[in-house]
Amino acid sequence: MSKDSGRDRATRLHIDWTRCDGRGLCAELLPEALSRDDWGFPLAAPGRLAVDADKSNVPLKHSELGAAADAVKLCPVLALRLTRP
Amino acid sequence: MTAAVGQLWPAAVREPWDGGSRLFAAGDRAGYAGHLAAYGPLPGHEPLGTLLAQLQASGLTGRGGAAFPAGPKLAAVAQAGGTARYATRPSGPVLIANGAEGEPLSFKDATLLHNAPHLVIDGLLATAQSVAASAIYIYTAAGNLDAVAAALTERPDAAGVILVESPDAFVAGQASAAVNFLETGRALPVDLRRRLADSGFKGLPTLVQNVETWAQVALIARYGADWFRAAGVAGDPGTRLVSLSGDVPAQQVLEVPGGALLTDVLATAGIRHDAVAAVLVGGFHGRWVRPEGVVLSVNDGTAGLGAGLAVRPGAGVLHVLAPGRCGLAATADMVDYLAGQSARQCGPCMFGLPALADVMRRLASGGSGGAAGRGAGARGLVDEVGRLSRLVSGRGACHHPDGTVRLIASALETFADDIPWHLAGQCNSGHAGHAAVGHPVGNAAVGRPGVRDLPGRARGEGGRR
Numbered sequence: 001m002s003k004d005s006g007r008d009r010a011t012r013l014h015i016d017w018t019r020c021d022g023r024g025l026c027a028e029l030l031p032e033a034l035s036r037d038d039w040g041f042p043l044a045a046p047g048r049l050a051v052d053a054d055k056s057n058v059p060l061k062h063s064e065l066g067a068a069a070d071a072v073k074l075c076p077v078l079a080l081r082l083t084r085p
Numbered sequence: 086m087t088a089a090v091g092q093l094w095p096a097a098v099r100e101p102w103d104g105g106s107r108l109f110a111a112g113d114r115a116g117y118a119g120h121l122a123a124y125g126p127l128p129g130h131e132p133l134g135t136l137l138a139q140l141q142a143s144g145l146t147g148r149g150g151a152a153f154p155a156g157p158k159l160a161a162v163a164q165a166g167g168t169a170r171y172a173t174r175p176s177g178p179v180l181i182a183n184g185a186e187g188e189p190l191s192f193k194d195a196t197l198l199h200n201a202p203h204l205v206i207d208g209l210l211a212t213a214q215s216v217a218a219s220a221i222y223i224y225t226a227a228g229n230l231d232a233v234a235a236a237l238t239e240r241p242d243a244a245g246v247i248l249v250e251s252p253d254a255f256v257a258g259q260a261s262a263a264v265n266f267l268e269t270g271r272a273l274p275v276d277l278r279r280r281l282a283d284s285g286f287k288g289l290p291t292l293v294q295n296v297e298t299w300a301q302v303a304l305i306a307r308y309g310a311d312w313f314r315a316a317g318v319a320g321d322p323g324t325r326l327v328s329l330s331g332d333v334p335a336q337q338v339l340e341v342p343g344g345a346l347l348t349d350v351l352a353t354a355g356i357r358h359d360a361v362a363a364v365l366v367g368g369f370h371g372r373w374v375r376p377e378g379v380v381l382s383v384n385d386g387t388a389g390l391g392a393g394l395a396v397r398p399g400a401g402v403l404h405v406l407a408p409g410r411c412g413l414a415a416t417a418d419m420v421d422y423l424a425g426q427s428a429r430q431c432g433p434c435m436f437g438l439p440a441l442a443d444v445m446r447r448l449a450s451g452g453s454g455g456a457a458g459r460g461a462g463a464r465g466l467v468d469e470v471g472r473l474s475r476l477v478s479g480r481g482a483c484h485h486p487d488g489t490v491r492l493i494a495s496a497l498e499t500f501a502d503d504i505p506w507h508l509a510g511q512c513n514s515g516h517a518g519h520a521a522v523g524h525p526v527g528n529a530a531v532g533r534p535g536v537r538d539l540p541g542r543a544r545g546e547g548g549r550r
Contacts, residue, residue: 016276017276017432017433017480017482018274018430018431018482019276020432021432022432037433037476038436038440039432039433039437040432041432041433041480053479054479055478056480
């Protein structure tokens with residue numbers, strides 16, 4: 001329960017699907033948070049999201065914030081941003 | 086109090102408060118004079134309080150599909166206040182009547198705009214006055230422009246309403262796509278950083294409502310919340326328009342109370358219960374159901390629905406599938422269409438929906454055809470539908486993939502008994518009690534006279550949205 005409520009407040013990596021091209025840089029920088037789907041688009045790693053959770057906003061662990069900031073800056077199509085719920 | 090209303094030219098029904106049609110009380114193709122005679126003048130609504138309080142108390146929900154409560158939506162826009170991008174001074178909110186009606190099975194918005202355009206305009210004007218709106222748009226398909234333009238020119242108070250033609254595309258009616266089109270000319274959904282109520286058209290607070298919702302607002306502005314709630318049930322008050330199509334004697338628009346039994350609605354339209362195998366409720370983003378016990382309601386709570394299964398009416402589509410027609414094949418056609426209607430902006434939708442359409446096609450055609458193999462056995466097709474559904478749902482700027490997944494899930498559930506037949510290479514879509522009128526599927530079509538039903542799964546109650 002406390003783990004879940006902590007996750008609810010976590011910083012999230014928002015994916016703008018209208019921009020994302022599936023280049024895969026984010027999944028390389030954040031291997032524990034993101035995998036890639038059949039077509040190369042970022043997919044929250046198994047267990048990262050609750051069932052029915054918002055799949056466009058992937059909760060991040062504190063230790064991943066640096067890599068996430070890199071991913072936001074380096075995404076070639078500027079499809080990522082960090083948000084808080 | 087289900088009132089039958091004809092196709093684009095409904096029979097005249099008077100007295101909106103007496104069990105007849107509320108929205109078409111002024112009759113066929115009502116002009117401004119007829120409109121005023123039927124409904125009386127629109128009262129002034131300068132202070133926000135009056136209209137907002139009535140709207141909040143009415144419990145009106147959006148009639149475009151998502152059924153978002155209209156009162157809180159107006160409150161959000163009224164409280165937002167804002168300054169347009171590139172402007173220096175604050176300006177009022179933007180009101181948009183959405184009549185794009187991209188849903189292929191829906192024609193109730195067109196019917197409303199042809200016959201009661203003045204109600205839609207009234208709803209916009211009353212709200213505009215109460216929130217000091219800076220712009221008013223009516224966004225609708227080419228076929229409705231003349232009717233709306235004629236209505237706008239014959240009244241003295243609508244000079245400020247701007248009429249815009251919407252593109253003919255499924256997603257053009259999605260709220261952010263409508264705003265995007267008015268601003269940029271591209272009717273594509275947008276990845277919103279902020280709600281439209283806070284920052285929509287040119288950064289202004291923006292209220293997008295379906296045209297029928299605006300017409301209901303006009304009635305509430307005149308007669309109040311208590312009158313509105315006199316029809317329908319507590320959890321789904323008022324009336325709504327539904328577009329009835331499919332295997333029916335005549336396509337038509339009906340005005341039905343919230344919480345109506347689906348079987349009652351079909352009976353009103355003269356459809357015998359044994360002429361219905363299943364009904365698609367809500368449109369291509371809706372749900373297949375067996376009609377018995379189904380209640381059309383936006384709220385599946387306890388509010389006066391009895392023991393029925395509440396199914397959300399979505400955009401108001403009721404599409405009838407007759408016995409002997411194959412629901413899986415019909416669904417595969419719809420998914421094909423939906424895949425083609427992807428705006429092709431979001432990868433999971435652009436690639437995932439065609440993949441889903443392919444698997445659904447193979448399922449409907451008996452496990453053969455389509456892109457070959459992938460090692461999936463017949464049963465594997467159902468599993469693959471589930472896997473792809475999880476992959477595309479929730480991963481897009483709009484709910485096009487989610488609606489498509491919902492349609493597919495309801496088909497697999499409602500037509501579960503047909504799946505083993507299809508996987509065995511035969512479609513036997515004559516449902517219990519009817520002669521089988523199977524269509525041959527794939528290359529394995531073999532008539533098996535006498536075999537009417539496999540020991541199928543019991544009919545599921547079905548997941549609610």
